[in-house]
Amino acid sequence: MTIPGLTRLDHIGLTVPDLAQAHEFFVEALGCEYMYALGPYRDGGRWMSEHLGVDDRAVMRRLHFYRLGGQALFEVFQYEAPDQRTHVPRNSDVGGHHVALYVEDLDAAVEDLRRRGLRVLGEPTTSRGASAGQRWVYFLSPWGMQFELVSYPGGKAFDHDPQAFA
Numbered sequence: 428m429t430i431p432g433l434t435r436l437d438h439i440g441l442t443v444p445d446l447a448q449a450h451e452f453f454v455e456a457l458g459c460e461y462m463y464a465l466g467p468y469r470d471g472g473r474w475m476s477e478h479l480g481v482d483d484r485a486v487m488r489r490l491h492f493y494r495l496g497g498q499a500l501f502e503v504f505q506y507e508a509p510d511q512r513t514h515v516p517r518n519s520d521v522g523g524h525h526v527a528l529y530v531e532d533l534d535a536a537v538e539d540l541r542r543r544g545l546r547v548l549g550e551p552t553t554s555r556g557a558s559a560g561q562r563w564v565y566f567l568s569p570w571g572m573q574f575e576l577v578s579y580p581g582g583k584a585f586d587h588d589p590q591a592f593a
Contacts, residue, residue, distance in 0.1 A: 440502040442503075449491070453503065456540075459493035460493060465490050485506055487505075525565065525572075525574060527563075531580060533551050537551060545567065554583075556592070559584035
């Protein structure tokens, strides 16, 4: 039984070390639309730990909202906290993650990333099996978070014959 009324992904929240640097990345590199900012938030009680699971002395300095492609929303935070960890988890770490973004022309997108000085991890990979028809590559944001570019303009094998992969 799923959560009643669940219909879609609403937004992705992430914390960055430098909001100005992140703003440039989201607007200039990814082409996001900057929407609005909120903050700062701080509470002298237990609200931060009870509602956000962070140290009660944490301060959310500011957060920015961005829209990509008319649908995806990024909620980008800059926090200060006495117990803040500053290392970016790898995909293999518990809590590791990445954000995958669809592009029409993967080769042109990779060339643009490199021109911008963003680190691309390896060369594009061609998928097999249910994902045949897709190519992808990971890259790092300026603060080291993993992003992925994916492209499958003709669809994936799964799209053409879902029963073959059931």
